[in-house]
Amino acid sequence: MTTMATTTTGERADLLKALATQRHFLRFTTRDITDEQAGLRTTVSALCLGGLIKHVTSTERGWVDFILGGPSSMGKSFDEMTEADFAAREAEFQMQPGETLAGVLERYEEVARRTDEVIASLPDLDASHPLPEAPWYEPGARWSARLVLMHIIAETAQHSGHADIIREALDGAKTMG
Numbered sequence: 001m002t003t004m005a006t007t008t009t010g011e012r013a014d015l016l017k018a019l020a021t022q023r024h025f026l027r028f029t030t031r032d033i034t035d036e037q038a039g040l041r042t043t044v045s046a047l048c049l050g051g052l053i054k055h056v057t058s059t060e061r062g063w064v065d066f067i068l069g070g071p072s073s074m075g076k077s078f079d080e081m082t083e084a085d086f087a088a089r090e091a092e093f094q095m096q097p098g099e100t101l102a103g104v105l106e107r108y109e110e111v112a113r114r115t116d117e118v119i120a121s122l123p124d125l126d127a128s129h130p131l132p133e134a135p136w137y138e139p140g141a142r143w144s145a146r147l148v149l150m151h152i153i154a155e156t157a158q159h160s161g162h163a164d165i166i167r168e169a170l171d172g173a174k175t176m177g
Helices: 010-028 049-069 083-091 101-121 145-171
Strands: 128-130 142-144
Touching (some): 010 101, 049 128, 049 145, 142 145
Antiparallel strands (some): 128 142
16 A cells, blocks of 8 residues: 555645545455456446456556646547447456466555655645547646546545445445445
8 A cells, every 4th residue: 555645744634535545445455356356347347346446547647647747648649539449448348368466456556655755855736737639528628637636536535435335246245434
């Protein structure tokens, strides 16, 4: 588990603690399961536990890249994406042959550590960039580092809830309760 939140103070510490809590709940859904179980679909959704963690990892990494470099650091714009790009994004939600839960969790921890270090060292949480052009963003909108971090927290919490449902359907285990 990352420790950056314990070495920062004030708003940053609060935000990083909120993110650490949501990360914990997401990781906790995978306790005591096998690689095979991490890749199982247990609901009508295409989601699996390992795939959710892969997606959250990718999302967090992409948004931290945005904090550091703006929209161009996030890769292709929505209009530039090909069918292959969309297929690769869809595969992100599934465990692929050769992937292990331990490897997925290790990559997630690496991204979490980087996020915490970036947030702790940013000169200003108000620094902002224009959002990339996409149908789901308001044209001309800008997001501050603070707003991006709040988005990462919300995204992690949302997918932690999804993971809890998937785990409960898998073997009855619950994250909370």
